[in-house]
Amino acid sequence: MMTLKRLLLVSNSTLHGGGYLEHCQDQIQKFLGEQVKRVLFIPYALHDRDEYAKTARQKFESLGYALDSIHEAADPVDAVLKSEAIFIGGGNTFRLLKALYDNNLIPVIRKKVVEDGIPYIGSSAGTNIATISICTTNDMPIVYPPSLQALGLVPFNINPHYLDPDVNSKHMGETREQRIRQYHEELDTPPVLALREGCMLLVEGDKATLLGVTKARLFLRGKSPTEHEPEQDFSFLLNQ
Amino acid sequence: MMTLKRLLLVSNSTLHGGGYLEHCQDQIQKFLGEQVKRVLFIPYALHDRDEYAKTARQKFESLGYALDSIHEAADPVDAVLKSEAIFIGGGNTFRLLKALYDNNLIPVIRKKVVEDGIPYIGSSAGTNIATISICTTNDMPIVYPPSLQALGLVPFNINPHYLDPDVNSKHMGETREQRIRQYHEELDTPPVLALREGCMLLVEGDKATLLGVTKARLFLRGKSPTEHEPEQDFSFLLNQ
Ligand SMILES: [Ca+2]
Ligand SMILES: [Ca+2]
Structure with missing residues (x-):
């Protein structure tokens, strides 16, 4: 049976004025x-994993799903192999x-999502990590991963x-576009x-x-950037 | 003869409303x-090195200094070893x-500045690179350096x-402080x-x-951040 890759890649966890994942x-x-x-939750992007799992669990339970946090599993690889989502x-x-590299999770997450077709949800850093590399993250390099290559679930960057750009700003640091x-x-x-806060990509x-x-x-290399409305079909990005 | 380490670490190259390095x-x-x-100029942080050297040369000549750009030197290591500033x-x-690692420049720049005491000026990325690591850069990881360790001319980060934080912003991405x-x-x-645009550290x-x-x-680990006016003595940061 052919399995389909299924991804929901969200720009941001919280939108101004709303609750977590609301x-x-x-x-x-x-x-x-x-x-x-x-749902198997991976809280590695924040320092306080217990607290983070609590927040995520609350939300997913309210939506009708149980949530296991990988940091509570005896064997993280095994937890991924047994996961449904x-x-x-x-x-x-x-x-x-x-942390994904340290725990040898890159190949098993890829296997589960690409070969077994379990659904993958990413938010913010979890969306960056689903792409070909983390080269277009906004975060500071507070630790040194063994590579910038990420899960590669899609063949482009987010x-x-x-x-x-804030036209009224006097700040001279590079804009996001630059x-x-x-x-x-x-x-x-x-x-x-580039996903503005409030949008997401469904694959x-x-x-x-x-x-x-x-x-x-x-943004395509060597071309001018283009604007796209919700419901835009981005399937062409999957065939690089 | 005892040599003194001499650094001028500038937050930003251009301040709103002013010219380059004005x-x-x-x-x-x-x-x-x-x-x-x-002055030996290192333009590696921008893609167009010729153009960048032209801008820097114009400014330094107007201040009374000749400028050589390292990207025009036959042997970059030799150019550093012979440099006055x-x-x-x-x-x-x-x-x-x-690029500094690729050209084997980290140890020679360190030697010239720390042992021979030639003056070092950094601006923005050139200031980041002078510190212990680039862990607190604002830039995207567009390439993968062999380490985040930088020149280590000072034993802290900038x-x-x-x-x-912009109190009116509805953007939910992390603030710089976060x-x-x-x-x-x-x-x-x-x-x-943390150097706001408009200030610099003289060592x-x-x-x-x-x-x-x-x-x-x-920002000190485990403490609340503190504010400091121009003329503040930061010598204590040199003795970590
Ligand atoms: Ca982030
Ligand atoms: Ca920069």
């Missing part, structure tokens, strides 16, 4: 459906990636929490899909769709 | 003095650090372009001196002083 809870419920009973939350992307352009000055760099097999309430900005 | 040109002139005739400009810190706190959640992390031997027109914010 702005994407309908999409999460629809995505996981009624077959999934338990995976959710990786936000925080610091370098810390998250290093910039979560994408921020438009930073992404610097990435594309490097050779052979893949597309960067079902070879189909990718923008969901949510904000627009996305797409 | 806000720190008096400090640069005073710092280099009249003995220095030529070094200026490393801003751009992407990961790109800069990787965050250039430090930005206060990012620095995440760094300090990691074990044995050194102080982070003369065992004395460090804040210069410029804006305040700095100091």
Whole structure:
């Protein structure tokens, strides 16, 4: 039987004025459906894993799903191998990636998602980590992972929490767009899909769709960036 | 003869409304003095090195100094060994650090500055790179350097372009302060001196002083951050 890769890659965990995962809870419920009973949570991006698991558990239980946090499992690899669905939350992307490598989780998560077709939900750093690399994270390199290569569940980069330039700002640090352009000055760099807070990318097999309430900005190396409305079909990004 | 380590670590190359290095040109002139005739420029943080060298040369010539760009030298290591003064400009810190490693420049720059006492000027990424590591850069990891360890000319971290939280913002990405706190959640992390645009740190031997027109914010692991006015003596940071 052919399995389909299934991903829900959310820009941000919390939208201004709302609660944790509130702005994407309908999409999460629809995505996981009624077959999934338990979600495996990976809290590595934040320092306080107990507290983080508590927050995530509360939310997923309210949506009708049990949640196991991988940091409470005796064997993290085994926990992934037995999982029905995976959710990786936000925080610091370098810390998250290093912990995934340290626990030998990169190949098993890939196997479960790509070969077995279990649903993967990422938010913020958990979205960065699902892509080809963490080269377009907004986070500080607080630790040194053995590589910038990430799970590679999609063959492009995402910039979560994408921020438009503030025209009134007197700050002279690079804008987000300038930073992404610097990435594309490097050779052979893949597309960067910039997800503003409030939107997310749904991948079902070879189909990718923008969901949510904000627009996305797409950066292709050597081209001008383009704006895309919710419901935009981004399937072409899956075939690089 | 005892040599003194001499550093001028500037937060930002351009201050809103001013020209390139205009806000720190008096400090640069005073710092280099009249003995220095030529400055060696390291443009590795930006992609277009020719253009960058042109901009830097124009400015340094207007201040009375000749400028050689290391990317035009046949042997970069030799260029450093023969240099009277070094200026490393801003751009992407990961790109800069990787290029310094690729060209085997880390030990020779250290030798020239620490042992021979030639003046070192850094701006933005060039300031990050002068510290113990690039762990508190604001830049995206567009390339993978062999380590996050930098020149180690000072035993702490700097965050250039430090930005206060925007109280009116609806953006939910981490504030700069939250990012620095995440760094300090990691074990044995050194102080982070956050330099707002408009200020710089002058190091003369065992004395460090804040210069410029804006305040700095100091983050020590496990403590509340503190605010410091220009002329603040930061010599204690040199003895970690
Ligand atoms: Ca983050
Ligand atoms: Ca920069």
